[in-house]
Amino acid sequence: MRDVLLTFLMALGCSLAVAVAGLLVLRGPLRGRSVTAHIVVLLLVTVLSVLAGIVGASMEMFISDHDLHVLLIVVGTAATVSLAAGLWAGGRLARASMWAAEARERERAAEARRRELVAWVSHDLRTPLAxxxxxxxxxxxxxxxxxxxVADYHRRISAETxxxxxxxDDLFELSRINAGALQLTLSEVPLGDVVSDAIATATPLAAAAGIHLTASSNGWPTIQGSVPELSRVVDNLIRNAIRYTPPDGTVAVTGGQDTKGGWLAVSDTCGGIPESDLPRVFDVAFRGTAARTPTREAGGGLGLAIVRGLVEAHHGDVAVANEGxxxxxxVRFP
Structure with missing residues (x-):
């Protein structure tokens, strides 16, 4: 009974000494370090506690040399496996933690965009309603x-309505995109036909603004897409270009096909976009200006956000760059 008590006290003392050392390491040099480092230290504390107890028992001659060698081999093997598993689990936990942090950041950014959208839309509706x-x-x-x-009032009421x-309508389309409720009816769509219809619709608007609207291609591609959504993409891009192009400017629509798939480009002579604003062009409610007072020509800041959503629904991508x-x-489609 005396030997059992001494063995217990020796194992307890060794384990407490190693555990205290491990806690000091965790609270000192490893404070704020990765999850993997903490898991490895905890595993080492466990293994070293067992080893310290074994060595202490061996020094007091409670176990034989043969038993000591057997225990050291078993504990060493178990320690190796445990540390490997800890490193693997720590890596997974670290990645999961990083993904969770990124998800929280995206959620905060999305919430900020939603608040901004509500503010913009509230202003855009309140002003014309007044x-x-x-x-x-x-x-x-x-x-x-x-x-x-009276006739002028009727015309202005109709225009504001x-x-x-x-x-x-833009808000409804954007909500469908964000909610994942967009259902595409895919078919073989000649992109040239979509562009031709959009040009015909936008020509009176461009003529009224004194803007030259052109379309050209060495061969319009045929892509897998949904006609209503593709028409909206092209129409939004053309109207956006017309909105920001000064009189006597030019809006040119071009397209073609290369090794990456079909593409469509809308170029204008708006004077360019500030480099700091380029990453935000497709954000909801971004209009490239701090002024929030809408005019008849101003949009709700949703057109390009809708373009990006519809293009991505077609597994394509859209980009913008200053040119000339x-x-x-x-816009590129696979």
Whole structure:
């Protein structure tokens, strides 16, 4: 009984000494280090505690040399396997922790974008609604009776209503993209036909702004896509280019096919985009200006975000770069 008690006390003392040393290491040099380092130290504390107890028992002659060698081989083998498993598990935990941190950062960024979107949309809807209310009240109260002024009020009410309807439509499309509810009906789509329809629609808008709108290609590709979504991509890119191109400027639509697949480019003469703004061009509600007062020509800042979402739904990618006296948007489809 005395030998058992002495063995227990010796093992306890050795284990406590090693454990205290391990805790000092964890709270000192390894504070703030990786999860892998902490797991390795904890495994070493466990193994060294067993080894310290074995060596202490051997020094007091409680076990034979043969038993000591057997125990050291067994503990050494177990320690090697444990450390290898700890390194593997620590690496997985570290990667999982990094992914979780990145996911939290993305969630915070998405939440910030949602708050910004709500602020922008609230302003974009509140401002025209106030104008519409004022004009409607003026017409209802008979404050405005001149036929030309009444006609102008009707025209402005119609224009503002159309603009708000377009903004709500953009919001609905963006919500479908973000919610993963976008259902594409894929077919063989000649991209030239989509561009031709978009050019026909945008030509009156470009003519009213005094902008030259052209389209050319050495051979429009045929791609796998959904016609309504592809039409919206091309239409949004052309309208965005027209919106920011000054009078007498040019908006050119080109396309073709190379080893990477089909591509479409929309170039303008807007004067270029500041380099600091290029990474944010496709962000929701980004308009490249701090001014938030909308005009009839201003969009809701959602068009390019919708372009990116629809292009990625087709497994393609979209990019923008400054080129010449303007910028060039390039869409690629596999």
């Amino acid at each position: 104008g519409l209310r004022a004009m409607a009240e003026a017409l209802e109260d008979g404050v405005v009776s001149d036929p030309s002024t 159309d603009r708000m309807a377009a903004l709500v 006296d303007g910028c060039r948007f390039v």
